[in-house]
Amino acid sequence: MAFLQNRFAKILLIVLLSPVSGWADNQGIRLTDDRGETLRLSAAATRPAAISTFGADVALALGTPPVAVTDYGLQGVPDYLASRLDGVTGLGPRHQPNLEVLSSVRPDLVIAIRRYTEKDGDQIEAIAPMLALDLITIQDSLRAVDLAGHALGKPGKAAELNARFLDRVSSLAERNKHNSTKTVALLTSGSETPFIYYDHFLPTSLLERLGFDNVGGEPPNPDSGIPLGYRISLEALLELNPDTILLLPTSRQRAFTMNPIWPYLKAVRTDQVYEVPQYWKEGAGPIARARILDDIQRLLLTPEPE
Structure with a gap:
């Protein structure tokens, strides 16, 4: 630490x-x-x-x-x-x-x-x-x-x-350091194939720094920053089988959640699927990134003992 x-x-x-x-x-x-x-x-x-x-x-x-x-x-x-x-x-x-x-x-x-x-x-x-x-x-x-x-x-x-x-990032990382590492995926898209984000994207990078393992993996071109992620089949997502799935909002119904594989994902079976607000997609601002930390703390971190 x-x-x-x-x-x-x-x-x-x-x-x-x-x-x-x-x-x-x-x-x-x-x-x-x-x-x-x-x-x-x-x-x-x-x-x-x-x-x-x-x-x-x-x-x-x-x-x-x-x-x-x-x-x-x-x-x-x-x-x-x-x-x-x-x-x-x-x-x-x-x-x-x-x-x-x-x-x-x-x-x-x-x-x-x-x-x-x-x-x-x-x-x-x-x-x-x-x-x-x-x-x-x-x-x-x-x-x-x-x-x-x-x-x-x-x-x-x-x-x-x-x-x-x-x-605050350092403080939350310290607080979470004794917990076992959990895997997480950040997904978006309303199509039949979700888009998953690489490690370098600000929200997934924060998750990594707080002790989580983003299954999206490292970007192929870290110097350019683009692409932000890639399309992933439900079969491939099932192989990664993250403990938690975070969903960015979309104006369309998420067709990939209708796939018969979806219910077999660990995060779905254990009710660890959360929709996060739109600011996760553009989280670089001081207000947005603080709110992302609020969401991670509320949804994913073990509450501190009183």
């Missing part, structure tokens, strides 16, 4: 001292985002827009509410942020934001998911400077919070959020 704590301390130190973090000079703030592009701000942003759930999450966590946000299409804005985004201008779905509306709200910063904004990057940057982020791994999350903190003029608060998160 000391190794785990030292590792987290190193991660935080790297994030906070990284040369790609923001710094201020007499020309304002300069940042390097996950494209490798240098972002220049004459002053700390006060009107951020979010083409990502992360952008809305981190802006609220840092006390600078966004002026516009994307949503999940028909599902609207994320439930866990909805009450705090009441009245905020909507931009439509994250993969196809309405740029005319974005321009009309006059943002001074756009916080975006890199993979969803590559095709419109030039048009977005004609409206406001864009911070394009990967937002897949724990390291991505720490770095993104650090960058957003500099962009919004609150680097100290961002560092505090990261430190508090890492401290």
